[in-house]
Amino acid sequence: MKKTITFLTVLLVSINMYAQENLDLLTYAHTQDINFFNSIKNGTQVKEYITVSKNSVKIGDTLILGTPTSEEMSIRTYSGSYGTKARGGVAQSRSTSKKTYEFIQMGRPAGFGSIMAAMNGDAASMADNSLKNTTVIVNEIKTYHRGSKNKPLYVVMVLGELNGKAFGINKYLSVMDTELAVESGEILLKNRKMTRDEAIAKLKEAKELMGIDMMSKEDFEALKKELAPIITYKNQE
Template sequence: MKKLIFGILTFCVFSSFAQKKQLDELTFDDCQNSAFFQKVKNNTNVLRYTAADGSLLEIGDTLVIGVPSGSITATTAVGAGNTVGVAKARSRTKSSFTTIIMGRPVGFGSIMNAMAGEAPENAGANMQGEIVVISEMKVSHKGSRKKPLALTILLGEPNGRAFGINKYMSVVDYEKSVLGGEIRSLNAPMTRDEAISKLKESKELLDLGLMEQSEYDKIKQELTPVIMEQ
């Protein structure tokens, strides 16, 4: 009995210590550097993260939910008239996010779903365009300790309310989510395609006489390095 009590107390102390794991600064390159990531424990909190695209993420920053890149097909059986024992299968496919789920990634609801053999609920297409706030950031290995780190972000509503019945949403792998167009940072550097699009738009305004030549030249000077370097 004493051993059991000691074991429980040790676990509680360890859990309390584990909750204090924290990195003030982290970069995408750190997450890929084996000399660094092998020293990092799973579920380590991160206060400031520099992403692969150069954008800086901090607790309290706002992000924008992008476009869902996946789909879910649900099949239900429906009766065929009044014929007893005869039914037809009806399938319905709807868009959903592949890297954004409802709730916490390791929350109580997710644990109960896992025990029931169910996968976490993916965010639906209705979340597209939502403005969300970074409530928490953590990193964990993509498998064993020898695997790189993935950044998980807990998302909250700007007004502190819930997303329907869920208090939070979660991005299970931020970098994958960005690559898939499912989420973006408001302070992310302009991409080459965005720079080209803006330059074309500015040229059209110049040709229509709605922009001064000096203003166009300034925009072109700013955008040219972005277009040429990527």
């Protein structure tokens, strides 16, 4: 028991030891700029983050959970007996799958449940499809290095339910990589800007519609003009 308490204490301290600093604004460009990120401490709190597609997320914003992008498989093995008749040496396995979020897990990043799972060698419990379209509020935004201080940053968000409700015993959700969660559609931001790939796809669809006389050439040209700044924008990283 004493060893367990010591382990938990060391783990929590190591995660939070550099959490004293605050940033009013952090951009994706900052996270990749060594002249900026090598002076940032792990656990630095962020008030607003700007993604690579120039979308903004702030403390207090309400977001919507989008569509899970992963799938979790589980296999259960059943003994070889049915009713009162034993069938020695016979076993059956049944596999099931469910949609899960790749970047959104249950609980805080360093919450008690996550620490105990790590100690047991278990993977973190990822949120599943039952939470799709849930409206959440951003409680915390923090940034961490992908290794040493000479490595780029990534952004973690802690989400809570509206009206003080909780996600069961976990109470919170953690977005373990905000950039990837937003760009994959697992997190839907307010006033989200269209990505370059989405703009190209929309323009291709419009061209097909024009080809079958379902869109006028004037409407196509107007849409093309609207989407051109997004498609020709070169600073997509």
